[in-house]
Amino acid sequence: MGREKIQINEEFWDIMPDDYKDLVNHSTYGKTDRGWKDVGSSTELIAEHSLCAGCPESIAFRHIMASMPSPEDTVMVGSTGCTSLVFPMVAVHNIHSLFGNQNAVATGLKRALNVRFPNKNKDVIVLAGDGATVDIGLDMTLQSWFRGERFTTICFDNELYANTGGQESGLMQKGFVAKMAPVGKKFEKVRLPEIARESGCAYVAVLTTSKPSLVERVVRQAVLIAREIGPTYLQIYTPCILEIGKQSMEGLQEMRDAEAAGERFKFREFITPEAQAFIDDMAAKKKAEKLASAAN
Amino acid sequence: MNPYSVLRGPEGFLPPAAALAGNILPETGQGHIEGQIVSEEEAIEEAARKFVSAKVPTIFPGPLVLWGWNEKAIRTAEAVERLSVAGGINIIPMPDYRPKYPKIDPEAEINPNHPNLTIWHNKIDVCMFVGVHCHYANLSLKIIRGGTACFTMAFCAHAGHEDANLTVRDILPEKIDRVTEIVKKLKLNSKKF
Incomplete structure (x- = not known):
């Protein structure tokens, strides 16, 4: 799309509702150093979502939207779940795929964008829940990694099927009892980050959304590596406060508890040497630019 | 000739899709009025007549015209403004399609998920x-x-809409200007039509 196309036609400027004018005037399209610190001072690319009050998924969504390197040239692919309630409210191109097909849709999309815009960076980001990524869509998820498709897959891991009332998912922890999984889960949480690493992902990270600066670094890194090197995968803990019996204000603490030492969402990342070299090179260039501008 | 006419409503809670009732889309160079295929010029003239005879005529520009995403969109926006000025026609935008919560401001915009609110209100x-x-x-x-x-x-x-009471297909800024031209003539001297 490009920044230059996000402009209201002059003739209609006076009749457009204010939120659209704000989006054009005060959003972070085209800003290279955009990040989570813009939240609150700029118009966010997500508005009026219908998720529950205090939902960690909505917080993760906002941090991800704020961290994407170039939202104006990004297409997001979503799947069935709570995320699909948010996508209509997102000011970035997005596609809703059939449940589980998100990585197959993203593959076709990314290839088509490469053909259509050979000289432009067009990012594709898949954002789906654990049911779509690990259970119903596991085939599509893995095959896209095997093929080395260059896009980022983000899994919002709430460890169950929250949207439909709390059924067991592959990423649910062993022994967990949910509303519609009353006997408790019988097997271990699927180790998708490790599977991703072995399947050819150039960058894999497991985290919660409790630390926005970490989310920003990881998302940015994942998108840029996917652009240049190969597939990347992020698994972000976004607990469903309703399904685990918590209050609205307890989501953040739940995430903090889950990322404590020895816990299942303790931050960990894997990066291939090639991807690391790319990140180092980028950091060195940025530093040189800073020094040069300081000298001037 | 198909007996089903796509007339003004209210037709009821669930009106049939005109396509299901057997109505077809116009071919290039054609339009339709209440489901009957006519020439494009005829449809354009009728559109102008409807505007001139209306109490509260309104244009609902959608995102493809509201946003300056290509040259055609910019020129179409200019043509829409000319039509609005010539006919004294209101413009209420449909900036996007998301369902808005808790509800839209019907004076400021129209939403495809409940367009009736804007129409009733205004x-x-x-x-x-x-x-x-x-x-x-x-x-x-x-x-x-x-x-x-x-x-x-x-x-x-593109190909027009069966579910509208009147449609013109393959729209270009020039076709909107043709409506403007007829609206101006009608306002000057209705005897010519």
Whole structure:
């Protein structure tokens, strides 16, 4: 799309509702150093979502939207779940795929964008829940990694099927009892980050959304590596406060508890040497630019 | 000739899709008025007549015209403004298609998921859709026909819309200017028509 196309036609400027004018005037399209610190001072690319009050998924969504390197040239692919309630409210191109097909849709999309815009960076980001990524869509998820498709897959891991009332998912922890999984889960949480690493992902990270600066670094890194090197995968803990019996204000603490030492969402990342070299090179260039501008 | 006419509503809670009732889309160079295929010029003239005779004529520009995303969109926006000025026609934008919570401001915008609110609130009796993506235009047109007495005109960049009361296809800024021209003539001297 490009920044230059996000402009209201002059003739209609006076009749457009204010939120659209704000989006054009005060959003972070085209800003290279955009990040989570813009939240609150700029118009966010997500508005009026219908998720529950205090939902960690909505917080993760906002941090991800704020961290994407170039939202104006990004297409997001979503799947069935709570995320699909948010996508209509997102000011970035997005596609809703059939449940589980998100990585197959993203593959076709990314290839088509490469053909259509050979000289432009067009990012594709898949954002789906654990049911779509690990259970119903596991085939599509893995095959896209095997093929080395260059896009980022983000899994919002709430460890169950929250949207439909709390059924067991592959990423649910062993022994967990949910509303519609009353006997408790019988097997271990699927180790998708490790599977991703072995399947050819150039960058894999497991985290919660409790630390926005970490989310920003990881998302940015994942998108840029996917652009240049190969597939990347992020698994972000976004607990469903309703399904685990918590209050609205307890989501953040739940995430903090889950990322404590020895816990299942303790931050960990894997990066291939090639991807690391790319990140180092980028950091060195940025530093040189800073020094040069300081000298001037 | 198909007996089903796509007339002004209110047709009821769930009006049939005109396509299901056997209505077909116009071919290039054609339009339709209430489901009957006519020449494009005839449809354009009728659109102008409807605008001139309406109490609250309104244009609903969609995202394809509101946003300056290509040269054609910019020129179409200019043509829409000329039509609005010439005919004293209101413009209410349909900036996007998301369902808005808790509800839209019906004076400021129209939403395809409940277009009837804007039409009821502003007492719009004739409207024109331009630059609205096909699937949402179809949705809106059916809801409007179902619940309001508004006469709908779809000026479409592609194949037109069966569910509108009147449609012109393959829309270009020049075709909107043709409506403007006729509106101006009608306002000057109605005897010529």
